[in-house]
Amino acid sequence: DAKTTQPNSMESNEEEPVHLPCNHSTISGTDYIHWYRQLPSQGPEYVIHGLTSNVNNRMASLAIAEDRKSSTLILHRATLRDAAVYYCILRSNQGGKLIFGQGTELSVKP
Amino acid sequence: DTEVTQTPKHLVMGMTNKKSLKCEQHMGHRAMYWYKQKAKKPPELMFVYSYEKLSINESVPSRFSPECPNSSLLNLHLHALQPEDSALYLCASSQGVLKGHNSPLHFGNGTRLTVT
Numbered sequence: 001d002a003k004t005t006q007p008n009s010m011e012s013n014e015e016e017p018v019h020l021p022c023n024h025s026t027i028s029g030t031d032y033i034h035w036y037r038q039l040p041s042q043g044p045e046y047v048i049h050g051l052t053s054n055v056n057n058r059m060a061s062l063a064i065a066e067d068r069k070s071s072t073l074i075l076h077r078a079t080l081r082d083a084a085v086y087y088c089i090l091r092s093n094q095g096g097k098l099i100f101g102q103g104t105e106l107s108v109k110p
Numbered sequence: 111d112t113e114v115t116q117t118p119k120h121l122v123m124g125m126t127n128k129k130s131l132k133c134e135q136h137m138g139h140r141a142m143y144w145y146k147q148k149a150k151k152p153p154e155l156m157f158v159y160s161y162e163k164l165s166i167n168e169s170v171p172s173r174f175s176p177e178c179p180n181s182s183l184l185n186l187h188l189h190a191l192q193p194e195d196s197a198l199y200l201c202a203s204s205q206g207v208l209k210g211h212n213s214p215l216h217f218g219n220g221t222r223l224t225v226t
């Protein structure tokens with residue numbers, strides 16, 4: 001399984017945008033880029049996923065580099081409820097596993 | 111509220127006990143998963159079921175025995191566990207897991223297991 005690299009932790013101020021980076025230099029052509037987050041005392045929650053083009057949904061935006069070797073999850077206005085561990089995961093379109101890496105712990109200051 | 115329901119929320123068991131964790135979803139999903147998560151660590155995949163058949167076992171010890179009685183239910187039977195098996199056990203489901211499927215996983219909030 002191809003690996004991802006994320007910073008261990010990041011800090012943000014409330015109501016400011018947050019850019020969470022992820023490197024995945026060994027990504028293959030069939031790998032989708034998934035983002036999940038895990039709030040304290042809860043199971044992981046799906047945020048967004050994409051293959052090549054940038055993606056937007058109600059929770060966040062996903063910006064994917066042209067060579068697909070990195071991506072950035074963008075939270076447009078951070079709230080205190082966005083404090084969580086954010087996981088960037090590669091998942092093959094050939095089926096199966098969702099393997100979590102170490103993730104980035106995001107803290108949001110009022 | 112999560113659409114994947116796990117029971118019980120908390121479980122304390124001795125090393126000689128037999129217990130079961132239960133997971134239920136009513137989203138019509140055909141793939142179901144068990145993950146184990148130790149404190150301050152990411153979730154680790156244990157088992158994947160696809161169309162009620164076990165498709166992935168990540169070399170999990172036999173004291174953990176999964177069962178998928180129907181497409182909505184997933185159990186994890188526990189027997190002769192060790193204290194180091196204490197963890198949060200997460201269940202998840204998705205529309206599919208076979209080639210071509212990349213549907214998101216929906217997770218429950220887990221069962222917090224303590225083995226004494």
